[in-house]
Amino acid sequence: MNLDNIRNFCIIAHIDHGKSTLADRLLEITGTISSRDMKEQVLDGMDLERERGITIKAQAVKINFKAPDGREYIFNLIDTPGHVDFTYEVSRTLAACEGALLVVDAAQGVEAQTIANAHLAIENDLAIIPVINKIDLPSADPERVKREIEESLGIGAEEAILVSAKTGKGAGEVLEAIVKEVPPPKGDIGNPLKALVFDSTYDVYRGVVVFVRVIDGSIKKGDKIKMMAIGRTSEVEEIGFFSPKMTSAERIVAGEVGYVIAGIKQVKEIKVGDTITGAKNEAIEPLAGYKEVKPMVFSGIYPVDGNDYPNLREALGKLQLNDAALNFEPETSVALGFGFRCGFLGLLHMEIVKERLEREYELHLLATAPSVAYRAIKTDKSEAIIRNPSDYNADQVEKLEEPYIAATIMTPGEYVGAIMKLCQGRRGHQTNIAYLSDNRVQINYDLPLAEIVMDFYDQLKSKTRGYASFDYEHSGYRSSDLVKLDILLAAKPVDAFSAIVPKDRAYDRGKILVERLRKIIPRQMYEVPIQAAIGGRIIARETVKAKRKDVTAKCYGGDVSRKRKLLEKQKEGKKRMKQVGQVTIPQEAFLEILKVEE
């Protein structure tokens, strides 16, 4: 196939703006899939994506398209993961394309994710085709949305294609625009092999299926290949395309998109962004843009019932088979016993993993407050990464740094004040504010990641009645004045309650925490002092008074059974609490630590 007849593109959109529905229409009108099979969205909808977890996320579908002028084209539609946690994966997917459809909801307009993904596409030099979807909605306002696209992204939107993916209106124009606007791939089939790994998935029977875009050269069954970043070599067992089912092929060549199966057993043995080359005829330079993805958010995950520890270990191991970004190592907490410190790409990733563990493996879990990875520069100039606040020891640490993010928030104008207040309360620094249209404002903030891992998103949604959207990218480490806040129960520190907090907020945070814990921790046989401390100095104290009275009046009319059942209930309630030394702590207490009030 002539490279001039190939078009590689993706669709980028905010959640629910119609990415999957549009993809379905394109597959349907090109006959890639019969309408009989079109009952469900072929590319992942958000729910399905959540159902499937996070790694079975991108798909690449080969579409044959006969243009009105009679020429035949091959389109490779590559799906992108839909969330901020996977920015890096999105950028690698974009790097496998020459063009992108930028889909924006005709009623909702530009949202935070639209902007974040569009910027990634611009950085990757993609041709961008603005598509305004859902024009069949009564509240559709394509002219306003065009202005928003131009204002926020600097992309000419006058020619934006008006589409109703639901009815199919405008889908034909989209296909023609892909031919016209998206440049054909460049590349030289005669050069040594260079193929970009943009995703992978795990198949129980075949092992890891690697998704690639061949940039130069070609690849066929039996080839010895090498992953340039990892340095691993293996033999190609099968190659092929998705149309949309996996269909094996003789070879794939420069400009094409497909899959490779090469005896790889775990997804962590393959890195997204890596370059595949020939083991014998090696390329000199790998493709640009590869980086090692590091987890940014950490949480201790513990079984409520200590006997479930081996089950939790097994479940995490199984999830990791298909989720290269998940990492975990054993951790022991004085308060919670044996568990694992797990690293995640971000909050969604953490939620998905926890939900899958609980749902698919039927585990009852207790997760500690999420923490970020702090970087400690010691007096001897060595560095240490602190993933668990209880590991932090201020001695010998010269400087403590924390990860920052660059956040984009899109909001109707009336909520600007509330958002600014929220971000300032979270140590945010405003970098930009732009009024895109009468009622659409883009605000950019630099924020410490630690400030958003708690309940930032919930707060943002509640303060804007759900209208604001939010996206972010990591922007490196910055030095901050931070201290470790410890919580002591009955004079003993409870490691699961420790947190690293800004020094100037430590006092207030400590005071709020001990007050809240006093309300949650039930009265016990002994008086329980609850203290907040910084480096051994107590900054706040509350006391849970000793329980004085717990007695039931009498067995009315000889109803002993009822009395016994009440006691049984009381005993069950006790079992659901964590015993830490002499103190019984209800599970809510561990969750309460997550909430930060303004």
Add this chain to the structure above:
Amino acid sequence: MFGLYLHIPFCRSRCSYCGFNSYAGLEERYTSYFEALLTEIEYQLSTEDWPVVSSVFFGGGNPAILGGKRLSLLLGALRKSFRLSPTAEVTTELNPEDATPELLKSLKSAGFNRLSLGWQTLNGDGLVSLKRRHNRQQAIDSLTAARGAGFDNVNIDMIFGLPNQTITEWRDDLATLASLNPDHLSLYSLSLEPGTELLRQVEAGKTELPPVDDVAHMYEIAIEVLRKSGFDHYEISNFAKDGHACSHNLNCWHGGEYLGIGAGAHSHLKGKRSWRVNDPIEYIVRSRENDTIAGNEVLDKGRKLGERIILGLRLCDGIDIGELEAEYGVNISDIYGDAIRDLKQKGLLVAGSRLALTEKGLLLANEAMVAFV
């Protein structure tokens, strides 16, 4: 020991705190319910060879609502179906507004020898907030009337921890009680029962209960005051003078057998606990078929032992460990050794030849009992 309990589930009106099986507004059912009780009592004659009855207790609701004549007939029917010991304790509950000389006289001549008067509080505001139908003076007069009718074994039911009740008011109540010299006192700490008006009021923020620490203190004060006045504190909630401990309730706490008759009445017979249907109308209908049992449970030996300990711990002198071990053929410390050590260490329990709650343990009885369920 073998007790009989008879339940009369009717009241003229509901008290705000009451979560018992009792109904107001069913006046037209009194006669048929009375007849149902008679049917059920007569039916027992044919069922088995009952042991000698050591106590009879008429409770409610308000038994007096049926009138002295019917209560006398019911007691007479019991005498026909069962063998009452000549020394049997025969109690009926009685509200002050019903304690007329006529009624008291008829109860006395029918053979009732013990009264349990439902005073609940001596504070006028307290009586109003509980929606009782009597006032302070009627309460005091009811004791005088009982004495006048020849009752020399009278209990008074009191509640503490009432809405807005202060420690001073409670002390006043206790001083008055001591001076009136009843033979027995039952002091209950107010608990908010599901479905009661009081619970709704508290949840709606319209009524406030005293702080739990104050209520605990009220209990401690009661123990102190009543001991000084010559009462024997023999059970968590009960105080008696001169050997007037309630033998009907003692039997229950000792794990003894009893037969309950009437709507919602509980029985404990041959190791099985059973209960009858709560609804008086359903009870009336089902009594015709001798089919009033709503449910039952039989505990395995281990849980039965735990239940015995729980019940026994309600008594201030606790449980005779040796006796219990002999009865169950086990070694208590093999089974509960850790729990007992823990509770001793917490200061809730003393364990020698007997197992008993400490004074602190009385207030935290549930905390200790949980270890044995």
